[in-house]
Amino acid sequence: MPVTIPCYPQCIHDADVFIQSFRPGVCERRGLGPKDLARIRPRIIYVSVSCYGDGGPWATRGGYEPLSQTANGLAVDEGSYEHPRFAPTRTLNDLLAAYLAATGALGALIRRAREGGSYHAKASLTGASMWVQKLERLRDDEWRNISGDLTPLPVDLMRTQSGFGELKHAAPIVRFSETPAFWDKPPTCLWRGFFALARQKVIQSRRRLGYPGDFGPALSNSGTSHIVLRQSV
Structure with missing residues (x-):
């Protein structure tokens, strides 16, 4: 099937x-x-980020965090065969695989600056927790009964x-002395664009059906979105 992305290939020409x-x-x-x-x-x-990696019999399967923790035995390591349990952090691979993928991209950019060329960095959810399993594990008494104030520090x-x-949100784990972390493009209100498009479509439909009147969006004091039809007299 040919690609149907509107900005392709223009956006690719400008991408790093x-x-x-x-x-x-x-x-x-x-x-x-x-x-x-x-x-x-x-x-x-x-x-590329996938659930099971790009090789092996499960490569083409889709998956997400709970499946990856189960497939590689992490849930058994944290619990048992009879009573498996997920990592204490719940989300482990979703975060770690993203950090590893970003690290691969940065490493590839550095190598490209030195040697040129194109590079392909790969990470997988299952591979991320398999790497964690290879690290030395804490003894149960080192973490199961942790007590104290776990309130985040200002830093x-x-x-x-x-x-x-x-x-107000968690800061990146990795910190640099000369380049403080920031969001270049913070979250935006996607619903504004959605309702603007919906308004245009409804106006067009009403005109095709011969209805007089206007259509407009309105917001209540609570911030809930409403659609208001105003009938012309």
């Missing part, structure tokens, strides 16, 4: 890093595989202005 998390093979079938993009944009860094939090107002 391309990141996708589809099942292996999906992007290739749509002309967005690493070799396809490298032909369009030499020196591009291609990053662990940051504030960012967004379309929703000021957001």
Whole structure:
């Protein structure tokens, strides 16, 4: 099936890093595989994140956090065969795989600056917790009965202005002395664009049906979105 992305290939020509998390093979079938993009944009860094990696009998399967923790035995390590349990943090692979993928992209950018070329960085949810399993484990008495104040310190939090107002959220784990972390594009109110499009479609439909009147969005004091039809007299 040919790709149907409106900005393709224009957006690819301007990209340094391309990141996708589809099942292996999906992007290739749509002309967005690493070799396809490298032909369009030499020196591009291609990053793939999957559940089970790009090789083996489960490569083409979709999956998410709970499945990856179960498939590689982490749930058994944390509990038992009779009573498996997820990692204490609940989400482990979702975060770790993203950090590993970002690290791969940064490493590829550094190598590209030195040697040139295009590179493909790969990470997987299952592979992330398999790596954790290879590390030395804490003894049960070192973590099961932890007590004390776990309130985040001010340095662990940051504030960012967004379309929703000021957001207070966890700061990145990795910190640099000369380049403080920030959000270049913070979250925006996606519903504004959605209702603007919906308003336009309803107006067009009403005109085709011959109805007089106008259509407009309104917001209540609570912030709940409403659709209001105003009938002309």
